[in-house]
Amino acid sequence: MLKLPKKVEYAILALQYIAEQDEFLVSTKEISNHLKLSFEFLSKVMQVLNKNGIIQSQQGTKGGYKLVLQANELKLIDVIRAFEENINLVDCTGENSIECIRLDNCSLRKPMLILQGKIERIFYETSIADLSDHSKLLNIKLEY
Amino acid sequence: MLKLPKKVEYAILALQYIAEQDEFLVSTKEISNHLKLSFEFLSKVMQVLNKNGIIQSQQGTKGGYKLVLQANELKLIDVIRAFEENINLVDCTGENSIECIRLDNCSLRKPMLILQGKIERIFYETSIADLSDHSKLLNIKLEY
DNA sequence: ATAAATAAGATTAAAATAGTCCTATATAAT
DNA sequence: ATTATATAGGACTATTTTAATCTTATTTAT
Numbered sequence: 001m002l003k004l005p006k007k008v009e010y011a012i013l014a015l016q017y018i019a020e021q022d023e024f025l026v027s028t029k030e031i032s033n034h035l036k037l038s039f040e041f042l043s044k045v046m047q048v049l050n051k052n053g054i055i056q057s058q059q060g061t062k063g064g065y066k067l068v069l070q071a072n073e074l075k076l077i078d079v080i081r082a083f084e085e086n087i088n089l090v091d092c093t094g095e096n097s098i099e100c101i102r103l104d105n106c107s108l109r110k111p112m113l114i115l116q117g118k119i120e121r122i123f124y125e126t127s128i129a130d131l132s133d134h135s136k137l138l139n140i141k142l143e144y
Numbered sequence: 145m146l147k148l149p150k151k152v153e154y155a156i157l158a159l160q161y162i163a164e165q166d167e168f169l170v171s172t173k174e175i176s177n178h179l180k181l182s183f184e185f186l187s188k189v190m191q192v193l194n195k196n197g198i199i200q201s202q203q204g205t206k207g208g209y210k211l212v213l214q215a216n217e218l219k220l221i222d223v224i225r226a227f228e229e230n231i232n233l234v235d236c237t238g239e240n241s242i243e244c245i246r247l248d249n250c251s252l253r254k255p256m257l258i259l260q261g262k263i264e265r266i267f268y269e270t271s272i273a274d275l276s277d278h279s280k281l282l283n284i285k286l287e288y
Numbered sequence: 289a290t291a292a293a294t295a296a297g298a299t300t301a302a303a304a305t306a307g308t309c310c311t312a313t314a315t316a317a318t
Numbered sequence: 319a320t321t322a323t324a325t326a327g328g329a330c331t332a333t334t335t336t337a338a339t340c341t342t343a344t345t346t347a348t
Contacts (some may be wrong), residue, residue, distance in 0.1 A: 001228045002146050002263065006306065009234050009252065016251055027324065035246070041307055047326065060315025063324045084145045090153050102179070107160055108153065111275040114282060115220075115266060119146065122262050131255040138258060150337065171293065185338055191295065204346025207293045 004080075010037055010045045011054075011079050015128050018055070019071035025064030052082035072129035077120055079128075089116045148224075154181055154189045155198075155223050159272050162199070163215035169208030196226035216273035221264055223272075231260045 013035050018026045028046050032039040046065060050057045054074070055065040067074065080087070088094040089112045092102070102108070130137050157179050162170045172190050176183040190209060194201045198218070199209040211218065224231070232238040233256045236246070246252070274281050 001149055001152070001224065002231045002233070002260075003235075004233045005145055005304090008145070013252065029324080038307065040309080043325080044307090044327090050325085057325060058315085059313075059325045061321095061323045062316055063314080065325090080145065087146045089146070089148045091147075107276065108157065110278055111270075111281055114278065115270065116146075118266050119263055122259060122266075126255075126259065132251065134254055134258065137255055149335090173293080182338065184340080187294080188296090188338090194294085201294060202346085203294045203344075205290095205292045206347060207345080209294090 005083070007041075007045050007048070008080060008083060010042055011049055011082070012076070012128065012131070013037070014042065014046065015049070015054070015067065015071070015074065015079065016131060018065060018067055019128055023064075025058055025062070025066055027064035030064070049079075049082055054078060054082050070129075072127050074128045075124055076126045076128070077123040080123055087116045087120055089119075149227070151185075151189050151192070152224060152227060154186055155193055155226070156220070156272065156275070157181065158186060158190065159193070159198070159211065159215070159218065159223065160275060162209060162211055163272055167208075169202055169206070169210055171208040174208070193223075193226055198222060198226050214273075216271050218272045219268055220270045220272070221267040224267055231264055233260045233263075 014031050014037075017031050017035060028043050029039060031037070032042045046055065046057075049055045050065065053068055056068050057063070057065050086094070090108055092106050092109045093113050093116060126137065158175050158181075161175050161179060172187050173183060175181070175190075176186045190199065190201075193199045194209065197212055200212050201207070201209050230238070234252055236250055236253045237257050237260065270281065
């Protein structure tokens with residue numbers, strides 16, 4: 001429940017890895033070898049990240065990926081949004097809300113929008129670099 | 145992604161409904177009729193809530209369920225925990241973490257534990273009653 | 289007894305997630 | 319030019335989770 005999909009987990013791990021390297025470009029093969037992730041699956045993940053401006057690709061021999069933003073500017077919410085427009089705790093906050101029978105006098109829609117806004121904020125406040133800095137992570141102040 | 149399962153959605157709706165009624169006991173049939181939820185599925189949900197001390201059941205004719213705590217004391221985290229021990233953003237924060245290859249030098253485990261703690265806190269700060277009180281919902285201060 | 293309610297096990301259906309396979313395209317090095 | 323190595327992307331399959339249903343048993347007020 002409320003689990004991040006593997007594709008997001010792989011994305012975060014890969015972005016962390018790229019950030020740690022000195023190389024100009026890091027290949028999918030290198031990442032999958034080091035982190036023991038399926039090359040095929042990770043390839044798909046990298047393509048999504050590339051299409052959504054999180055990383056930039058260079059094709060061909062000696063090709064690979066590099067970060068577009070620095071690790072401390074790259075927020076988890078950006079990574080999540082590369083795969084899905086918004087976090088939707090319940091269906092009636094998303095696009096298929098037309099199907100919701102309760103819509104209009106739905107007692108869930110508004111409060112869930114507020115709660116998911118708070119969750120999104122947590123991911124907005126956290127950068128890829130922060131993940132390696134636990135003290136910083138714990139000190140972030142969230143005020144609503 | 146990060147969607148609450150339907151069983152939790154049904155649970156919240158049902159608990160809200162029970163809280164609104166004057167009756168001593170509210171039956172699954174009444175709830176499913178009013179909220180247009182599958183009777184069978186909702187029955188299962190009610191059984192889980194009963195087993196986990198969120199509601200109390202009375203069997204037989206005129207039977208039904210009542211809240212154990214008042215709506216303003218019943219927190220969303222309790223409802224979620226009735227269905228699953230903890231929120232686990234990634235596998236390596238849960239019980240099946242033994243399977244995780246990266247464990248021990250996992251760059252995800254600790255930060256994800258912190259993040260899911262923050263998410264749990266949001267659900268801890270929110271009661272069933274709060275869901276109907278948007279101004280209150282928005283004013284909750286979360287400090288870390 | 290009967291009717292109306294919860295309890296619970298077993299099964300099935302549907303949807304989302306995860307993973308693979310295959311082919312095309314780009315590019316640096318030889 | 320050719321080759322080796324990389325990304326790009328479509329199609330497909332497998333697995334897991336979620337959702338729903340079916341059936342039978344038990345409880346209890348009338």
